[in-house]
Amino acid sequence: MFGLCCCGKRSAKVEDVFRQTDSSERSVTIPDTPTEKILWLYRLFGRPTKKRQCVATSEDKPSGSKKKAKKRWWRRKNKVAPSPEEEECSKEEKRREGPEDQKAKMMGAKSVSTRQTHRYQCRGFPNSAQFCYMNSCLQSLLTLEDFVGAFRSQEQVWSSDPEAALIRAFMDIRESHLSPDAHRKIRLLVAFKEAVSVWAPEFQDFDQKDAHEFLTSVLDQMRSLGPQLQAAAASEGRIYSCPVEDHLVFKMQKTKTCKGCGAVSITEEEFTNLSLDLIPGGGTVEEMLRCYLKETELDYNCECGATTSCQRLSFVNLPKVLMLHLKRFRFTPSFQLQKVHDPVDLFRDLVVSSNQGGGCLSLVSTISHVSYTAECGHYICDGVDVNVAQEDPTDRWFTYNDEEVTETTGKAVCDERKNVSYILFYKRHD
Incomplete structure (x- = not known):
């Protein structure tokens, strides 16, 4: 018998004695006699340090004890039952833990990946087919946040319009942003892509696309729904105000002056973003804006017979969010697409002047293209935490690399995205 126990082959009765039970989950039987029965196992090996409790049989357990134990399995002191979302996130974290994380837990330390990444996994989006x-x-x-809130406050208008499928798909993704259900997110992302592809068929396939072209198409389509939704709202006694118009659209003024007679021609044009040329060798965003707005010479046939004129650009007004596209791709003389790696010095604040007065804007998000060539690459996003104030001293940002989400800071983003930043979002101070 001693040999059997050493080899791990125990009888059913011995196995029942070794089976550990939680005193809070199972009931305990009280012996009928005051004398304690000494097991043969204790005679051979001695008593265990922690006294074990005998488990009651199913016949001895009172009715309803199982139900009572089931209620109490999570109810510890000063704690409440976890929500379904928290349980799903916890399961996902355990599934993703590596050997280093498990070793750290055994040593009493926090998981390495849990400290930074796992707390924010629910914020990410799966990349099932080159969706980066x-x-x-x-x-x-x-x-x-204000842009998204403007859509949410007008849900009664766009929710019932059959043509507003793009807005509904976008808001469905917003409502599931913090969900741990990856399969649901994939379905919503595919639905959003299909809604965009209705009027932009170039995005129908599952090939890699340019983020700036895709974002411009999304905003243009949302904006084009404005007149239709305004008419639908007016028929119901409501008012619809397009969030793209209110937050991202701005006007630029072009002033042309003939070099011969001095005649001036002024035109205005609306934009949702500006595309800026990179400065060879590197430069700041303010320097790139000054180069964009500086006076240039153009070929222009005037009535006086002159063939040249000067053109100057200026902001008529500043949007609530200024989106800047950095031209990191260009065509070579042989018409091959090439990526430009000139660094761009990013600063948290940007001062811009307009015909209605100047304004100060703060960087709130970036989209970066991580690659050495233009033929392939990967897009990632950095964004400020919307749950903290704009002047928050913690400077908490998030890096969104598809489903992987990590905590970072605005300072780190400005330092690390100099050579890969592609689209910048600046929010105007009110």
Whole structure:
């Protein structure tokens, strides 16, 4: 018998004695006699340090004890039952833990990945079919809390319009942003992509696309729904105000002056973003804006017979969110697409002047293209935490790399995205 126990082959009765039970989960039987029965196992090996309790049989257990124990399994002191979302996140964290994390837990330390990544996994979007360009654009738009809130406050208008499928798909993603259900998120992302592809068929396939082209198409389509939704709202006695118009659209003024007679021609044009040329060798965003707005010479046939004129650009007004596209791709003389790696010095604040006065804007999100070539690459997004104030001393940002989400700071983003930043979002101070 001693040999059997050493080899791990115990009888059913011995196995029942070794089976550990939680005193809070199972009931305990009280012996009928005051004398304690000494087991043969204790005679051979001695008593265990922690006294074990005998488990009552199913016949001895009172009715309803199982139900009572089931209620109490989570009810510890000063704690409440976890929500379904928290349980799903916890399961996902345990599934993702690596050997280093398990070793750290055994040593009494926190999991390495849990400290930074796992707390925010529910914020990410799965990349099932080269969706990184779309995921990055969506994360940047969701960082614009006022922009998203403007859609939410007018749900009664766009929710019933059959043509507003794009807005509904976008808001469905917003409502599931913090959900741990990856399968649901994939379905919503595919539905959003299909809604965009109705009027932009170039995004129908599952190939990698340009994030700037995709984001511009999304905003243009949302904006084009404005007149239709305004008419639908007016028929119901409501008012619809397009969030794209209110937050992202701004006007630029072009002033042309003939060099011959001095005649001036002024035109205005609306934009949702500006595309800026990179400065060879590196430069700041303010320097790139000054180069964009500086006076240039153009070929222009005037009535006086002159063939040249000067053109100057200026902001008529500043949007609530200024979106800047950095031209990191260009065509070579042989018409091959090439990526430009000139660094861009990013600063948290940007001062811009307009015909209505100057304004100060703060960087709230970036989209970066991580690659050495233009033929391939990966898009990631950095965005400020919308749950903290704009002047928050913790400077907490998030890096959204598809489903992987990590905590970072605005300072780290400005330092690390100099050579890969592609789209910048600046929010105007009220």
